[in-house]
Amino acid sequence: DTEVTQTPKHLVMGMTNKKSLKCEQHMGHRAMYWYKQKAKKPPELMFVYSYEKLSINESVPSRFSPECPNSSLLNLHLHALQPEDSALYLCASSQGLAGDSYEQYFGPGTRLTVT
Amino acid sequence: AQSVAQPEDQVNVAEGNPLTVKCTYSVSGNPYLFWYVQYPNRGLQFLLKYITGDNLVKGSYGFEAEFNKSQTSFHLKKPSALVSDSALYFCAVRDGDTGRRALTFGSGTRLQVQP
Numbered sequence: 001d002t003e004v005t006q007t008p009k010h011l012v013m014g015m016t017n018k019k020s021l022k023c024e025q026h027m028g029h030r031a032m033y034w035y036k037q038k039a040k041k042p043p044e045l046m047f048v049y050s051y052e053k054l055s056i057n058e059s060v061p062s063r064f065s066p067e068c069p070n071s072s073l074l075n076l077h078l079h080a081l082q083p084e085d086s087a088l089y090l091c092a093s094s095q096g097l098a099g100d101s102y103e104q105y106f107g108p109g110t111r112l113t114v115t
Numbered sequence: 116a117q118s119v120a121q122p123e124d125q126v127n128v129a130e131g132n133p134l135t136v137k138c139t140y141s142v143s144g145n146p147y148l149f150w151y152v153q154y155p156n157r158g159l160q161f162l163l164k165y166i167t168g169d170n171l172v173k174g175s176y177g178f179e180a181e182f183n184k185s186q187t188s189f190h191l192k193k194p195s196a197l198v199s200d201s202a203l204y205f206c207a208v209r210d211g212d213t214g215r216r217a218l219t220f221g222s223g224t225r226l227q228v229q230p
């Protein structure tokens with residue numbers, strides 16, 4: 001199974017809402033990632049977890065809060081977002097530690113719209 | 116520092132013709148190089164990677180890439196393009212020795228294969 005799943009597929013939320021994005025993988029990967037992607041642009045790294053510990057935070061605003069409850073799950077909690085946060089949010093995973101030679105496997109993404 | 120450049124926003128090719136999508140990189144240490152493809156409203160799919168060894172790397176769906184250290188390039192190629200190859204292609208690099216422990220993506224190249 002080389003699949004990374006993400007829920008929900010689409011999310012519309014107001015600026016005062018709290019919501020969460022979920023990501024799951026069952027490949028035994030120990031590194032998991034959150035990316036933000038705007039239309040026709042490359043993915044921008046937000047967070048990296050290695051062995052369930054946050055190893056990289058790319059100076060992301062605190063209205064985005066990641067969580068890694070176990071080695072298979074990754075959440076992204078959203079609160080008080082701005083319209084400019086509307087984007088495709090991608091989750092990915094890879095074997096071993098972030099920074100090694102392993103490729104990343106990406107989920108299909110959550111299309112987020114902030115109104 | 117690590118960076119990657121994809122000089123062409125779009126590449127147009129006729130079905131059955133060979134295709135090349137260009138990528139050049141800059142890293143301080145040894146490069147780990149990756150190609151990913153993204154279809155509309157989907158996550159990224161891994162195509163191939165160069166870590167070490169043979170300069171010609173073969174990947175999924177008949178794609179291959181050639182690592183050229185002197186020209187710091189890693190161009191993606193396919194001998195005979197298919198209409199279904201039309202998608203957005205990203206080159207990515209990671210410095211295998213020093214620097215960031217995360218991938219840096221190029222800006223992407225849209226490949227359009229005409230029937």
